[in-house]
Amino acid sequence: MRAPTGPAGARIVSLxxxxxxxxxxxxxxxxxxxxxxxxxxDRVGIASRRIAEPEESLADMAxxxxxxxxxxxxxxPSDIDLVIVAxxxxxxxxxxxxxxxxxxxxxxxxxxFDLNTACSGFAYGLANxxxxxxxxxxxxxxxxxxxxxxxxxxxDDRSTCIIFADGAGxxxxxxxxxxxxxxxxWGSDGEKGPAIRIxxxxxxxxxxxxxxxRWATTALAPIALEACRRAGVDPTELxxxxxxxxxxxxxxxxxxxxxxxxxxxxxDIVESGNTSAASIPLALSKMVERGEVPSGAPVLLLGxxxxxxxxxxxxxxx
Amino acid sequence: xxxxxxxxxxLAEILEEIADVKPDDVADEKSFQDDLxxxxxxxxxxxVAAEERFGVKIPDDDVQNLRTVGDAVSYIxxxxx
Numbered sequence: 001m002r003a004p005t006g007p008a009g010a011r012i013v014s015l016x017x018x019x020x021x022x023x024x025x026x027x028x029x030x031x032x033x034x035x036x037x038x039x040x041x042d043r044v045g046i047a048s049r050r051i052a053e054p055e056e057s058l059a060d061m062a063x064x065x066x067x068x069x070x071x072x073x074x075x076x077p078s079d080i081d082l083v084i085v086a087x088x089x090x091x092x093x094x095x096x097x098x099x100x101x102x103x104x105x106x107x108x109x110x111x112x113f114d115l116n117t118a119c120s121g122f123a124y125g126l127a128n129x130x131x132x133x134x135x136x137x138x139x140x141x142x143x144x145x146x147x148x149x150x151x152x153x154x155x156d157d158r159s160t161c162i163i164f165a166d167g168a169g170x171x172x173x174x175x176x177x178x179x180x181x182x183x184x185x186w187g188s189d190g191e192k193g194p195a196i197r198i199x200x201x202x203x204x205x206x207x208x209x210x211x212x213x214r215w216a217t218t219a220l221a222p223i224a225l226e227a228c229r230r231a232g233v234d235p236t237e238l239x240x241x242x243x244x245x246x247x248x249x250x251x252x253x254x255x256x257x258x259x260x261x262x263x264x265x266x267x268d269i270v271e272s273g274n275t276s277a278a279s280i281p282l283a284l285s286k287m288v289e290r291g292e293v294p295s296g297a298p299v300l301l302l303g304x305x306x307x308x309x310x311x312x313x314x315x316x317x318x
Numbered sequence: 319x320x321x322x323x324x325x326x327x328x329l330a331e332i333l334e335e336i337a338d339v340k341p342d343d344v345a346d347e348k349s350f351q352d353d354l355x356x357x358x359x360x361x362x363x364x365x366v367a368a369e370e371r372f373g374v375k376i377p378d379d380d381v382q383n384l385r386t387v388g389d390a391v392s393y394i395x396x397x398x399x
Contacts, residue, residue, distance in 0.1 A: 043359055211378050214362045249359055 006136035010129070010173050011180020012318045013075075015285035016068025017169040018061050019272065020052040026162070033158035040162045045248020049165035049273030051150045058090055059100045062146040065168035065281075066101055073172040075140055077106040080172070082138035084128055085114045086121025086145045086277040088306060089152055101144065111138065118196065119244045119305025120186075121145055121277030122169065123312060126301070127184035129173040130313075144170040145277035154204035163247075164205065165273030169281025171318075182231030185223050186311035189215070196306040216250040216304060221257035223312050224302050231298070231314035238263040239297030239317065240287060244304050245269035245279035254302070263300070264292050276305065293317045320372065320398065325391045332367045336360055346388030354387075374398060 025048045026037035040046055052061065062085055070077065085098040098112035111132075117124045122145035129141035149164035173181070192215060195208040224243075228235050238260040243251050245268050255265045268283035275282060280301050287293050295317055302312040320328065326344065333339035337360045343353070350356040356364065361384075365376045368390070374397030376384075384390045 043357065208378075210358060210362050210381065213359055214366060214378065217363060218366055247359075253363070 004135035004137060006134045007175040007177070009176045009179030009181070010133035011176040011178070011316055012126075012171045013174045014069050014072035014172045014318055015170065015281060015288055016065050016070070016072060017167070017282045017285035018064035018068065019050040019167045019282070020056060020061070022051050022053065023048050024051045029162055033156060033161060035158045035162055043249075044163055045251075045267070045269050046162065046273050047270050050167055052148055052166040058087060058146055058148045059097050059104065061148065061166065061168040062097060062101045062144045062170070063104045065146065065170040066105055066142055066144050069170035069172050070105065070142065073174070075172065075174075078108040079140050080105075080107050080142050081110045082129060082132055082141040083107065083110050083112040084125040084141065084143045086117070086125040086143070087114060087147055088116045088118040088121065088276060089147045089149055090114065091151060097146070117303070117309040117311070118307055119246065119274075119276045119279070120303030120307070120309045120311045122280045123184070123301050123303030124186060124309070126171065126173065126181060126315070127186065127311060127313060130181040130184070133173065133175050139175050141173045142170060143173055143281075144168060145279070145281045147276040147278045149205070149274075149276060152198060152205050157204065159209060160205050160207055163207075163274045165275050167272060167275040167278045167282050169278050169283075169285050171281055180316035182227065182233070182314035184311055184313045185227045185230060186309070187223070188310070189219070189308045192308045195308065213247065213250065215308060216246060217253040220302065220304050220310060221254050223310055224254060224258050224300060227300060227302070227312035227314055233298045233314050235260040235300075236262065237298055238300050238314075240264045240266070240284075240293045240299040241302070242266040242280050242284045242287070242299060243302040245272065245283055246274055246305060258300075260300070277303075288317065322391050322395060325372065325394050326387065328371055329364075329368060329387060329390060332364055332371065336363045336367065344387055346386065346391065348387050349385055350387070351385075368394060372398060
């Protein structure tokens with residue numbers, strides 16, 4: 001039997017994102033639950049978030065983001081031979097979302113799977129795409145992080161309804177001569193899993209905020225540093241740091257410990273809320289669109305959250 | 319092992335760094351939340367820093383019982399014993 005063989009590397013060639021049109025402000029939420037703009041900005045860092053309309057589906061948002069990334073790549077739908085959709089908010093698990101997205105984008109029978117590691121999903125998906133390309137199992141992959149958390153939020157729970165939001169981000173990943181996606185550092189802590197959970201099939205999201213906050217502010221900086229070390233990139237060389245947009249205080253605590261003085265730190269949470277698996281590609285796509293990160297510069301991605309799971313890797317900015 | 323005064327001084331340094339609390343305001347009877355304006359998330363950061371500094375474990379379930387500076391000093395003192 002032959003072992004799989006592939007190219008020397010893979011890289012992100014393009015990005016795309018989609019956010020629902022409806023903006024929900026803190027002020028609007030404070031009319032429904034006992035909270036305030038000041039409290040939310042101070043504890044979580046969110047000023048407003050985007051919430052999808054009831055009829056706007058997870059697949060709709062994934063297709064919108066995927067279509068933009070595909071258009072920016074210069075590739076056609078039939079060039080894509082692998083689609084990975086990272087999400088934890090699918091209303092139905094069968095058929096999977098990736099297959100629907102591939103069909104709606106007019107692709108020609110690509111490999112297609114969904115992946116659920118909640119908020120770290122995009123980083124896991126990107127690693128899987130990288131590995132598939134390096135093994136010769138795919139040439140051009142579309143990786144999408146998408147969530148419709150509004151379907152799962154208890155809108156009367158002031159500890160969670162102020163945090164979670166909807167959106168999608170996508171990346172086209174292609175084979176390349178030089179590696180543009182570094183080695184992934186991934187792992188999990190299942191004993192702490194119940195700290196973020198949906199208890200039953202039609203249940204609502206519950207989060208033990210302090211326990212998650214403690215884990216995130218202590219366990220993740222070493223993972224971020226290890227991802228840099230394995231990629232052979234010193235944190236001082238990073239042009240951007242794009243962690244999962246969970247909470248602005250978690251983002252800033254990890255950034256402080258990372259020691260990357262020249263890195264633009266993603267703060268998309270302010271206007272987008274916490275969109276779980278969508279937050280990293282959404283933030284990165286917007287940063288690139290605004291011209292904040294030069295093409296070819298090293299960027300550290302760090303996904304973490306439900307599971308509890310985490311994954312981080314250094315990538316070259318498209 | 320640290321004395322109560324050493325623990326209180328150490329806590330004051332941590333509180334100043336994490337939550338901009340003036341060291342002179344830190345006294346046993348002061349409530350973290352009501353007097354020093356340390357919210358629940360800052361409290362987690364303070365606790366983590368205190369664990370490292372004093373070599374004690376302060377589980378999340380116990381953090382909510384640490385209402386005042388004095389509560390925290392006593393908890394750390396016992397934890398070191």
